[in-house]
Amino acid sequence: MNRGSWDARIRRANELTSVYPFAAEGLRFYARLATFQKSFHEEIQKALAHAPKISADRPLRDELDLFLLLPNFPRFLSLIQEVAPEPLAQAAAELAEKGPAAWQHAIEDFWYRDPELAAIGEEFETIPTDGSHNLNRLLAWIFLQPYAEHLANSRETATVNGTPSTCPLCGSKPIVAVLRSEGDGAKKSLVCMLCAHEWAFRRIYCPACGEEREPQMAYYLTPEIAHVRVDVCDTCHTYLKSIDLTKMGLAVAVVDELATMPLDLWAREHGYEKLQINLLGT
Ligand SMILES: [Zn+2]
Ligand SMILES: [Zn+2]
Structure with a gap:
């Protein structure tokens, strides 16, 4: 398993800032994100410690514990405003102002749809003009990763047929x-x-x-x-x-x-x- 523990990811990001100076800024940003994700993952583990194991034949994205997730969204958006590059920080500020219904919409929109983020690269370069739709999806993606990882780790092992091109647990790329x-x-x-x-x-x-x-x-x-x-x-x-x-x-x-x-x-x-x-x- 090479995705690495959260600590391994943070350590590697810090290590690589000096190896690849051209990536230092992005890696420092990533290290802040991963530090948030690590503590959020621990909270999720604690909160769901006694939840029954999810059966292997249920798609991972059938689950979505909004009662657990939503209250953590505002502090996540604050962090992004503090540490993210400009278009993303601005999208987080705009979303923070919109309140819980919009937060829930952003989370559900990402979770229940094919989480494809093809157009984000372009939006990263420019100030978004269309209500930052893709940047909201990027925010939801970062926020939901620890939860998805928890679900992936706490389900029964599934037997996978063949070699699928998308994730056999959650269907993502x-x-x-x-x-x-x-x-x-x-x-x-x-x-x-x-x-x-x-x-x-x-x-x-x-x-x-x-x-x-x-x-x-x-x-x-x-x-x-x-x-x-x-x-x-x-x-x-x-x-x-x-x-x-x-x-x-x-x-x-x-x-x-x-x-x-x-x-x-x-x-x-x-x-x-x-x-x-x-x-x-x-
Ligand atoms: Zn091809
Ligand atoms: Zn997956």
Whole structure:
């Protein structure tokens, strides 16, 4: 399990600020978010300690404990106003003013719909004009991750058929892939953007369009960031990063993904679109 404990993620973010100075600002922001998420996760664990285990055949997103979640939303929005870059901080301020009905709407809108956040990258660059819809979804995503992770950890183990391209627990997209050594080769798995569940995946297969012909699937590496590769599909022009733990055992996949934005730049310059935008909007 390489999603890492919250502490491991925070430690890795702090560590990488000096390794990748270009990512320092984003990583410091992420470390503040993860610190909030860690304490929120502990509160959720305490509050739901005696809740019965969720059966494996129920979709994770059938659950939504608004009584537990909503009272914590205002302090989350305050934190974002304090530490986030400008368009997001402003979206948090606007949402904070709207009150509980709007907070509930933002949470439900993200939780019950396909949590796709494709357009966030553009909104991150500009001041939002359309009621910050996508930024509200980004806020809900960050806020709900600890809850989703708790649900993923506290359910019965499910048997998964095949290698699905979306999370077998909650149906969300993968945020990053992980490579580990196995025999002579490497074993690949995907990490869920929402509940952080990790599931086995085929090495040559596009999670966006199902392409499996080898010539269509390539990857790119740069020697400066040798443990992170960009897996691209030349059929649908989508990419996803893979963190190679055989080259860097200390990596924490979700954090190393955030820190390596030059690879995102490279991919976009070459006409590839990211399968799933990350928390920093890249
Ligand atoms: Zn999931
Ligand atoms: Zn594809």
